[in-house]
Amino acid sequence: MSRIRFGKYETICLLVNLISTQTFLGFPRTMVEIAGTAGWILVIYVYVLTLILFLFISKLYSHFEGKDLLDIAEIAGGGVARVVVGSIIVAYLVFAVSIILREFSENMKVISYDASPVSYISLFFLSGMVISAYIGLEALMRYSGIAVPIIVTGLIAIFIGVSPFIDLENLMPILGNGLYDIFVKGVLRVSTFSPLIILYLFNPFIGSNRNFRQAGVYGISIAFVLMLLCTSIYLSVYPYPFSLQSFLPVHTMARTISLGRFFQRLESVFMFIWVTNALIYLSSGFFLINYVFKKTFNLVYYKPLIIPFAIIILSISLLPDNLMSVLKLVNDYFRSYVWITTFPIPILVLIAARYRVRGKKGVKAR
Amino acid sequence: MIKRVFLVTVCAAFLLNFLTGCYDSREIDDWAYVIAIGMDKGKTHALKITLKFAVPKNIGGAESKGQGGGGGDGSTTDITLESPTLFSGLNMANNIISRQINLFHAKVIVFSKELAEDEIFERMITAFPRTINVRPEVFILVARDSAEEYVKGIQLQFEVNPTKFYELAYTTSHYTGFIAPITLRDFILRLKSYDRQPVGILAGVSRYKSSEDFDPQRTTNLEKGRAFPLEGDYFAGDIPKVSENKTEVMGLAVFDGARMVGELDGAETGLYLMVTGEFRSAYMTHPDPLVENSYVILNVNQGRKPVHSVKMSDGKPEISVKIMLEADIQVIQSGKNYESLEMKPLLQRTYEKFLEEGITRFLYKTSEEFHSDICGFGKSLKKRFLTWKEWEEFNWLSRYKDASFSVEVELKIRRPGLIIRTVPIKSSEE
Structure with missing residues (x-):
């Protein structure tokens, strides 16, 4: 496994895909819910905070080149710390993948497969996840490298298609729900960039610290540009408070596109890029679950874990009673607290490991 | 190798069964495509719904025979029924016709003026944005008399395909300025807005059967302080014209919130377009x-x-x-x-x-x-x-x-x- 290497490009593509997945779900609406017409300012604020946090983490990481978060946890607190950190990450990923699987499946049902049971739709996503987990990480990364530019192009095509409807006056009043809502309530939305956790886990495959930092900064920045465009265009096309209503903002925008009598119903483009994006998100999340579990408990192989985890994830995904419960789970809990696994825990682990290494060096020197 | 071939075969068989399955599939000719929806106040229920369907086999037939299309040649067919809401009406209609009703190709929704002025209009119009079946570019019309009469009265004079008629008929504002191309999207956005109010296209059925009936009093020039009428001084239904197509659109229906409060004639609609850009x-x-x-x-x-x-x-x-x-x-x-x-x-x-x-x-x-x-x-x-x-x-x-x-x-x-x-x-x- 450790012989696998992939470049900055593939890492950036995967990161962009994982972060921008929310763009295809309710992200623009959530920004509007928090900040009103200033939803786009909230995106900028969250980006700046995330960038500062990431640069700080990458500075701490510079002392542990080629090591992932589990290795560093082991340095900090031995096997126990590795198991604790690994378990937290696995729990987070299982929850994230299950809930996103359900959310995507429900959305597919609403917009396209209204006569099919949600479990049937989930099974298709799940088959893709299982197959990609068997094929392995390298194929997943290479596929991201190919698919993500297509996804980004499709998303930009939707933005261009909807541009005749843009009215910048819809972004007024400039401060929306007010400074408190943007800068205090909005702070929890650094969770938007929580998929950064893959960088801490893929560090051994990425190569140098320089690659790690650059992949992170570029990945965050490209995803930020997409999310900023998406939120501001959504708000300027669908004025507040109507913008609070839309279930799937990007789909709503795609449905709006009507360029003459010939270019209509462009949501089919949306469907294609949306499903591709979802499949990459779910597959990489699912692979990570197996990989982190294997590494946390020092197992030799991860492939025997694939089917059991697939069953667990499908079962958890079907637990919520309805779509509204899923959305509440995602928006009120998952997106509000998931930043804890991405920022404070890695920072604590890294600081602890740094002190431990320094302490050992000090003992040796004495 | 054998194991891999076996796996691929199993996967292929699985996909063939599930991807091409008939579980929830619908063929194109399983659907009945609605192209216009008319909504009036009902007698037995809150709503009287008129649905105009495209009849695809006759559209093709008219084309091959070089006919001019229109409802007369069977390219469209209508049904009128009363029900509490639109979707319950669709249910009732589904029970009557052989195919399942599909609104994906609906081009126009017509409300009667009586309905648009009533408080129940709000309950009717807010049902549309929730459903995936009705597209946001559907035109919103208000018929001055009866929506049923308007929907049934449309005759296609130049088009073989009825949907093309509907796509073109309500964008004439681009070169006349007598209507504004108001879609469901525009209407709903304005309905929920804090800074502007909705309008709808004013529609009507011509009151004139022959040119002898033309009434010079049915113009708006006098209230504008002008002794003679100009081309835009009419509301829909009052235009002095006689043609095979009895229906016409001219002017705008003005709303305050979800209630119609007035009408603009064709000339005022042109001015409205100038003011809004x-x-x-x-x-x-x-x-x-x-x-x-x-x-x-x-x-x-x-x-x-x-x-x-x-x-x-x-x-x-x-x-x-x-x-x-x-x-x-x-x-x-x-x-x-x-x-x-x-x-x-x-x-x-x-x-x-x-x-x-x-x-x-x-x-x-x-x-x-x-x-x-x-x-x-x-x-x-x-x-x-x-x-x-x-x-x-x-x-x-x-x-x-x-x-x-x-x-x-x-x-x-x-x-x-x-x-x-x-x-x-x-x-x-x-």
Whole structure:
């Protein structure tokens, strides 16, 4: 496994895909819910905070080149710390993948497969996840490298298609729900960039610290540009408070596109890029679950874990009673607290490991 | 290797079964495609629904036979029923016809004026954005008499395909200015807006069976203080015309929130388009400034987007509008040489004054009579507020009725058409 290497490009593509997945779900609406017409300012604020946090983490990481978060946890607190950190990450990923699987499946049902049971739709996503987990990480990364530019192009095509409807006056009043809502309530939305956790886990495959930092900064920045465009265009096309209503903002925008009598119903483009994006998100999340579990408990192989985890994830995904419960789970809990696994825990682990290494060096020197 | 081949075969068999399965599949010819929906107040239920379906086999047939299409050749068929809501009506209709009803290709939703003026209209219109089946570009019409009559009365004169008729018929505003192409998306956004109010396309069925019935009283010129009517001085249904297609669209239905409060005629709709910046081009007729009983016709288009400015004075809005138009000379009946640089300013100023008066009258009608900011002046004011809460508390829509207006129109005649100089007609009597 450790012989696998992939470049900055593939890492950036995967990161962009994982972060921008929310763009295809309710992200623009959530920004509007928090900040009103200033939803786009909230995106900028969250980006700046995330960038500062990431640069700080990458500075701490510079002392542990080629090591992932589990290795560093082991340095900090031995096997126990590795198991604790690994378990937290696995729990987070299982929850994230299950809930996103359900959310995507429900959305597919609403917009396209209204006569099919949600479990049937989930099974298709799940088959893709299982197959990609068997094929392995390298194929997943290479596929991201190919698919993500297509996804980004499709998303930009939707933005261009909807541009005749843009009215910048819809972004007024400039401060929306007010400074408190943007800068205090909005702070929890650094969770938007929580998929950064893959960088801490893929560090051994990425190569140098320089690659790690650059992949992170570029990945965050490209995803930020997409999310900023998406939120501001959504708000300027669908004025507040109507913008609070839309279930799937990007789909709503795609449905709006009507360029003459010939270019209509462009949501089919949306469907294609949306499903591709979802499949990459779910597959990489699912692979990570197996990989982190294997590494946390020092197992030799991860492939025997694939089917059991697939069953667990499908079962958890079907637990919520309805779509509204899923959305509440995602928006009120998952997106509000998931930043804890991405920022404070890695920072604590890294600081602890740094002190431990320094302490050992000090003992040796004495 | 054998294991891999086995796995691939199993996967392929799995996918073949599930991806091409018949579980929830629907063939194209399993559906009945609705192209127009009419909604009136019902007698036995709240709603009377009229659905116009496309009959695809006859559309193809008409094309191959070189026929002109239209409901008469069977390219469309109608059904009318009463039910509590639209979707319960669809259920009832599904029970009657052999195919399942599909709204994906619906092009127009027509509400009767009676329904649009009633409080139940809100409950009817808000059902549409929730469903994936109705597209946002569906046109919203208000029929002055009966939506059923309008939907059933449509005859396709030039189209083989009924959907093409509906796609083209409500975008004529691009070259007439008599209607605005209001879609479901526009309507719903305005309905939920704090800075502008909705409008719908005004539709009707012609009241004239023959040209002998034309009634010169059914125009709006007198209320505008003009002794003679111009081409836009009509509401839908009143246009002096006789044709195979009895239906017509002309003017706008004005709403305050989810209730219709008034009507604009065709000419006022053109002015509305100019004020909102959606005017494209149209012929505009005006009496010759120098010669009685003679007209000058310009082909007018919007040169630049209009500039709105709103300021509050003693709690009342003072709105100024500047409109910039360009025009080409189309007809000079009098033979006066308005193309010349000396006479052109006279014609320009005459038109500017005519439009300024018309727009001012129209804007006061929206504020004093309708209390409805259909032009969206609130948007210009909104940017002066820092937070949404402040804007919401300001309550613009309730203040609009006290608005005063100052209108400035700048019209530049750019081209004289193919004639650079008008030479008068000579006769033996001169």
